[in-house]
Structures are given as C-alpha cells and as structure tokens.
Amino acid sequence: MVLPRAARTQRRTRIQEEKEELILEAALDVFATHGFRGSTIDQIAEVAGMSKPNLLYYFRTKEAMHRALIDRVLDSWLDPLREFDAEGSPVSEIRSYIRRKLEMARDFPRESRLFANEILQGAPHIEDELKGPLKSLVDEKAEVIRSWAKSGKIAKCDPYHLIFAIWSTTQHYADFDVQVRGVLGDERSGEGRFEDAARFLEQLFVSGLEIRDGGA
Amino acid sequence: MVLPRAARTQRRTRIQEEKEELILEAALDVFATHGFRGSTIDQIAEVAGMSKPNLLYYFRTKEAMHRALIDRVLDSWLDPLREFDAEGSPVSEIRSYIRRKLEMARDFPRESRLFANEILQGAPHIEDELKGPLKSLVDEKAEVIRSWAKSGKIAKCDPYHLIFAIWSTTQHYADFDVQVRGVLGDERSGEGRFEDAARFLEQLFVSGLEIRDGGA
C-alpha cells in the first residue's frame, strides 16, 4: 500500500532512513545557499541524485524538508551554549564557548548559513522557537554572566549583548565566508584562518572583560 | 520611439528619475528580505505600485535592478571605513568607527540585509568587488591598525580579524534583528537597544585592545 509518509506509524525501513538522510543532506546544501524561497525541489532532487516525485515520496512538501532540517539544526546549534557552565571559571567558560562556536562555524558552515538565511528573511518558520526555547536558554545563561559581573569576576557588561557579540563574530566565519576569503586573499584563506580568528577573539573577549584598575 | 533603456544616452527625464528611484526603493524592500532568487518581479512591481511591464520598461531585467542596488549600497557601505583616519587617535577612531557602523545598521537595515543575502548566497554578483576594491580598502586600513599596534598604541592583534569583528558585531543588529528582538523580549526591543549595544561594543573593543601591563 502507498501510505502518505506522515501516516506511517510503523518502524522506518532501512531504505527510508538512508534516503531521508540523503535528501536532507542535499536539501541542506541547497537551502543554505539559496534560502527557502530561492530553492527548488528539482534542484534538491538533482543534488540528491533522484527524481522529484521520488523525493516527494519521502517528504511530501518543500516545507516538510525545510522544517525537518531546521528542527535538527536548531537543536544542535544551541549545544555549545547549553554547555556553558555556571560553576566554571568565567574566563575559561567564555574562552571555550568561543572555541566551540568557532569550531561549529568551521565544521558546519551550511548549518550556520541555513539558520542565517532563515533569520535574515524574517524567521517566518521559527519565530516561536526564538521567543520560546531560545530566549529561555539565553535568559538563563545571561543570568549566570550577570552574577559573574556582580561578584567582580568579570567587568560589568550587558550579558545579552555579550552573547550577541560572540554569536556574530564566530558565525561570521561561516556566513560571510566568501567575503572573509576575498579580503584575506588566497594566501591567508587556508584553514589557518580559524586559528587566527580563535586567537584574536579569545584575546578580544578575555581582555575586554577583564576588570580594570580604574573600573567604575 | 521606444529605445531599450540601456541604449538611451540622452539626459534622463524627470519621470525616469522618479520612477527609477521608486522602483529601487521597492526592490530594496523585496531583495533584502527574500534574496535575489527568492524575489519576484511581480512582487517588486506591486510594492512599487506599478505594473510589471511598466517596471520592466525602466529596468529590463531582474538582474539589472539588483545590480543597480548593489552598486549603490556597496559604495555607501564602505564610507565609514574610508573615514577611518590614520592620523587620529586609535581609541577614538575605533570608537567612532563602531558608532558609525552601528548607526548604519540602525538607519539602513535593508541595505545591510541586501548585502548579507548576497554574501550568504556566495556573492555571485559581486565577487570581483570583494577581491578588488573592498580588499584594497581593507588592506590599507589594516596597515594603519598594524602600525598602531607596532608603535605600542594598542595591543598587538590581527587587524583583519579586528575589522571582521567590528563588521559582524555591528551588522548583527540589522541582519539578525528578528533574533535580537526575540531574545531581548518586547520590553527591551525599543530603539534603546542600539544605545546598549554601542555601550557594550565600545567597552569590549576599547578595553579589549588596551595594552596590558603583563602584555607579551
């Protein structure tokens, strides 16, 4: 019988798992570089190496594909922030948060771009997640940072804008990769640029948050 | 006679100037939120309040509209960096560069998003500009920063990554506006968020670049 995908409650077939993975992989490629509206099912099908109706057998709509991707990415995207530990030392926590985010930008640039495209275009599919789970997590970690500042472990600063600054500087290397490479030139565009970036950002944030002698 | 737009060498009509401006304004709206491929001529025409063929009388293709916009934006986008003055004091130059970029993010968010979309999608229309004029300008200013570091006016750091960090943190408030608002919540999403951001970023960069006592 040919049941619509969503109606199947049975365990998934081996083929199903493989093909769905294959499709999401292709969809990630395409959505990440063209955004939702700029991507076509034909294009995704071609990258996945299958016919369009075949692809639509696994995901019944373009939106279903996009949603599946977004859900997966959004979840893993916040892992580094979840690991942010209130018990650790501020400097080492911030330092390793930066490192983790930078590693993600290096290792999963398509995921970062998928997300960036979605936000840029007004986050039509994930506004609820932004105002719900994401906000809660950030609120929680912002409170941690605030307490560090209050107890004099780091300089006083707005914790939300600190988080924004870490997000933007690290994701920049994934989202604006073409620009970064263009500006750095071919010689400096090797993988070493991530090490350079890590060094710079750690210096910036760590000494930028140090307590000054003449601090207010 | 009906000459193709590109072939007209005569002075432009009053109507031409007005309509072209009207169209570019509408196109900026649409391209900025949907990217090139995600935007349609019909949509732009509707926003501009004219019929599609009428619009196509002024810009013969979708690409022509996009190019006209990109050219204009790219130019004004670099103005703050051009003002970056080698003769000024490092701290005040960096401080006012941050302020200017932040003001642009606040006052011209669509322009920022148009640019972000273009880069995100691999900069298919402006790769040459990135590797040419943009790179040259950045190279020049990076040299200024390097000389400041060398003469001990600011901490040693990679000037390119410093510039990237300023770009990303400031443009973040335009490009990721939905996310910023979502996380800050309704109460803190007023215009005051730009003042908060300015305060935070100035503190971060200024004290992050100060010379340490125990500096290497």
Place this chain on the structure above:
DNA sequence: GTAATGTTTTACCAACCGGTCAAATTATCA
C-alpha cells in the same frame, strides 16, 4: 495644434514551479 517622443497598459508566451497520479518496478518475508 501637431508631430515626435516618452510612458503605460493589455495580452501574451515559453519555461519553470510545487505537487499529483497511476502504473511499473523492486524489496520483503511467510
């Protein structure tokens, strides 16, 4: 006023879009 030019509209096209359908093919398992 009128002729030349500039502008707008209506009607249209071929290609592409997201998605459906039914038939053909292949895998699974008793």
Place this chain on the structure above:
DNA sequence: TGATAATTTGACCGGTTGGTAAAACATTAC
C-alpha cells in the same frame, strides 16, 4: 515461490515566473 508492501518512474496539471510585442496613452518641443 508468490503475495504483499515499499519504492521508483513518467506523464501530467494548474499556477507562477521572467520577459516580450504592440498598441494606447501622455508629454514635450516646435
């Protein structure tokens, strides 16, 4: 093996897309 269910394919559909042609309309210059 054969029956049954899962997968793949090709043909197709209505709507949208970027863009054109030509005629109607408006504006300007003389």
